Amino acid sequence: MKYYVHIGFEVHIRLDTKTKMFCSCSTEEGEPNTHICPVCLGYPGALPVPNKEAFKYAIKMAKALNGKINETVVFARKNYFYPDLPKGYQITQHEPPLMEDGYLVLAESGKKIRIIRLHVEEDAAKTLYDSETGRQGENAFLMVDYNRSGVPLAEIVSYPDIHDPDEGVEYLKTLQALARYLGVSKANMEKGEMRADVNISVSTEPDRLGTKVEIKNMNSFKAIHDALEYEIQRQIKAIETGEPIYQETRMWDESTGKTLVMRRKETSDDYRYFPEPDIPPFKLSKEVLEIEPEYTNLHDLYKEVKSWNIDEKKVGFIVYSPDIYKALKYMIQKGVSPKFAVSMYLDEIKGQLEKVGQQIEEKHKDWTLYIYKLIEEGKIDNSIAKKIIRKAITHSKEPKDIYEAEFSGPGVSEDDIRKTIKGVLAQNPDIVKKYKDGKKSVFGFLMGQCMKAFGGKVPAATVKKLLGEELERV
Ligand SMILES: [Zn+2]
Numbered sequence: 001m002k003y004y005v006h007i008g009f010e011v012h013i014r015l016d017t018k019t020k021m022f023c024s025c026s027t028e029e030g031e032p033n034t035h036i037c038p039v040c041l042g043y044p045g046a047l048p049v050p051n052k053e054a055f056k057y058a059i060k061m062a063k064a065l066n067g068k069i070n071e072t073v074v075f076a077r078k079n080y081f082y083p084d085l086p087k088g089y090q091i092t093q094h095e096p097p098l099m100e101d102g103y104l105v106l107a108e109s110g111k112k113i114r115i116i117r118l119h120v121e122e123d124a125a126k127t128l129y130d131s132e133t134g135r136q137g138e139n140a141f142l143m144v145d146y147n148r149s150g151v152p153l154a155e156i157v158s159y160p161d162i163h164d165p166d167e168g169v170e171y172l173k174t175l176q177a178l179a180r181y182l183g184v185s186k187a188n189m190e191k192g193e194m195r196a197d198v199n200i201s202v203s204t205e206p207d208r209l210g211t212k213v214e215i216k217n218m219n220s221f222k223a224i225h226d227a228l229e230y231e232i233q234r235q236i237k238a239i240e241t242g243e244p245i246y247q248e249t250r251m252w253d254e255s256t257g258k259t260l261v262m263r264r265k266e267t268s269d270d271y272r273y274f275p276e277p278d279i280p281p282f283k284l285s286k287e288v289l290e291i292e293p294e295y296t297n298l299h300d301l302y303k304e305v306k307s308w309n310i311d312e313k314k315v316g317f318i319v320y321s322p323d324i325y326k327a328l329k330y331m332i333q334k335g336v337s338p339k340f341a342v343s344m345y346l347d348e349i350k351g352q353l354e355k356v357g358q359q360i361e362e363k364h365k366d367w368t369l370y371i372y373k374l375i376e377e378g379k380i381d382n383s384i385a386k387k388i389i390r391k392a393i394t395h396s397k398e399p400k401d402i403y404e405a406e407f408s409g410p411g412v413s414e415d416d417i418r419k420t421i422k423g424v425l426a427q428n429p430d431i432v433k434k435y436k437d438g439k440k441s442v443f444g445f446l447m448g449q450c451m452k453a454f455g456g457k458v459p460a461a462t463v464k465k466l467l468g469e470e471l472e473r474v
Helices: 052-064 165-182 221-241 298-306 312-319 322-333 338-355 363-376 382-394 399-407 414-427 429-436 440-454 460-473
Strands: 004-014 076-079 089-092 099-105 112-122 126-128 143-145 152-158 194-203 213-216 248-253 258-264
Touching: 004 165, 052 099, 052 112, 052 152, 052 165, 089 112, 099 165, 165 194, 165 221, 165 298, 165 322, 194 221, 213 221, 221 248, 221 258, 298 312, 312 322, 312 338, 322 338, 322 363, 338 363, 338 382, 363 382, 363 399, 382 399, 414 429, 414 440, 414 460, 429 440, 429 460, 440 460
Parallel strands: 213 248
Antiparallel strands: 004 152, 004 194, 076 089, 099 112, 112 152, 126 143, 194 213, 248 258
16 A cells, blocks of 8 residues: 655744843853743743844744745733743744745755744743753652743744655755754754654545644654654554554654654644733834845755765755855855865865864865965965865964975975985986886886975975976986
8 A cells, every 4th residue: 555644844943042032031051040030930920022133033034934924923822831831821923923824945855845834932941850950769850940931932834745754854954054044043953942843644645634643852853754764654554454543742762762652632722822911913123024034945055066066975965054055155256166165175174173173163264265376376286285284273373384384485496396306316226217218107106205305395296297307308
């Protein structure tokens, strides 16, 4: 039998504002319960004031998802009880959301995934369980850190247009990269700055959705991929054996590689949404509404990077890494060839930095430009370029200082190079004779001797050219 899989996502992205959604508390990390006030602790009578900055980011993201913007913001209370929610309700947008009927173009395949809505809301506090508090047994507590309470989020809900786990991961990677390109969120999944809940159904008819099961508690692309694979197989098996599939919420258990039931059936009616009385509906300002996203379609970027004719495997990595893409683009616009930019900046500089536990920074773009210029001018070759980069990293110096101190200046003029080559030839009369007798393979040996004599300070291409000339003259 053929099975049809439908997957949809609800993704929360933390908007990168300095202060919280409805108060002026900092959103920075800190000691637990230090960034709190009566508003984000839910004291009765404390009044929430919407954060304009959050709407600037949310509008940018909403427009990048190509939907219809609702210019009047209406906040609602979503009621539920949990220790991480001191007010007993979350302030969110219900109807209408900030944006509806949009779509996201997947970076690699170019496929369109329809977006139902994007809305703005506040985050709940963070609960820490035994494993995180380090307390066990009788001493175990559930601890709550309210620093996260009230941090602004954008929730993005997709249609179930996704049909397999790989496509699901591509959707999330595209969304994450887009948020980063726009600078609206750091969107680190490990830090909880991007969180994804997934709903999945399996059916035997292409146009009918099966029973929708939601999975929570996944905090990496791998966990999401694994959870989807498991759940697809679980549902197919249930259909084949005639077991019922319940509409329920399941959690992913990474240690066993299985999904487990958390709760059955939950609809939006359960939350008893009602209008937030402390924030009357308001129209967004012209300043906010006029914000336009710099990027909307990452598939265009994908095609562009592909046209650079670089290693196919690196294309996706570059597109999903906004800082790397922007840096390479900057260098290419300055005249560096894409191939060189990728091999020097990404493979060499970034690779060497990672070996010593350092991160690539702004200045490394200029390193690449400097090295490219030296090579263009014939002053160094690729192998010297690598030597300069490695020395610059290990000695925390600029490539310019390394080049000027060790690889340029007196001692390597053409006359000097010829002099050294002649010296090498004088020391190896037998080899030179062999060469003259037609045994051209000994050239490599002579070349090696010369390179050794120069200590790697003269470009191989220059040595090769001059060695060839000198051998003709002997
Ligand atoms: Zn606060």
